[in-house]
Amino acid sequence: MPFLIDRITKKNSFGLLLGGFGLYKYKTGTESVGWPAVKGRITYSHAQPRKAKTGSEYLPSVRYAYKVNGKSYTGTRISASELYFKSLGRARDRLRNYPVGGEVSVRYEPDNPGNSLLETGLPGNVYGLLGGAVACLFLAGAVTVSAFKKGRTG
Numbered sequence: 001m002p003f004l005i006d007r008i009t010k011k012n013s014f015g016l017l018l019g020g021f022g023l024y025k026y027k028t029g030t031e032s033v034g035w036p037a038v039k040g041r042i043t044y045s046h047a048q049p050r051k052a053k054t055g056s057e058y059l060p061s062v063r064y065a066y067k068v069n070g071k072s073y074t075g076t077r078i079s080a081s082e083l084y085f086k087s088l089g090r091a092r093d094r095l096r097n098y099p100v101g102g103e104v105s106v107r108y109e110p111d112n113p114g115n116s117l118l119e120t121g122l123p124g125n126v127y128g129l130l131g132g133a134v135a136c137l138f139l140a141g142a143v144t145v146s147a148f149k150k151g152r153t154g
Contacts, residue, residue, distance in 0.1 A: 029081070029120070032107050037108075039106070041102070041103055042098050045098045045099060048060075049088075055086070057084040058087070059083075059084050060078060062098045062118070064098075064106060066106040066108070073113060073116065075108075075118075077117040080117060080121075098118070106118060
């Protein structure tokens with residue numbers, strides 16, 4: 001039974017963590033639509049590679065400079081959630097709108113101007129995070145119910 005409780009606890013913890021992360025990204029994506037915009041300039045634009053189980057993945061990575069009320073800021077987020085690509089070509093396609101030296105519209109959080117992004121709204125992977133969280137919590141619930149049923153009959 002302790003092994004089962006450990007499995008349930010891990011699934012619930014992972015589900016809650018994934019859900020919290022997804023909700024934060026969801027909140028940022030939906031609120032960013034109403035954030036004010038200022039002009040900014042791209043200072044860095046590159047597809048960052050990372051190793052994955054099935055090969056490499058690429059994260060379109062940018063850095064941009066902008067000012068709010070005369071104060072300078074640097075941002076790095078394109079959208080509310082990072083999107084990795086399986087091919088370098090697709091990651092570079094995503095970066096075409098963000099060449100070094102290019103002017104961009106930067107959306108920033110009014111109460112925290114250092115929190116910014118270039119694209120408002122919700123990327124599709126936010127729904128994947130939330131769906132994964134629900135699946136983990138559902139599975140943990142099912143294992144819990146099954147364990148209690150076996151405990152009563154066994």
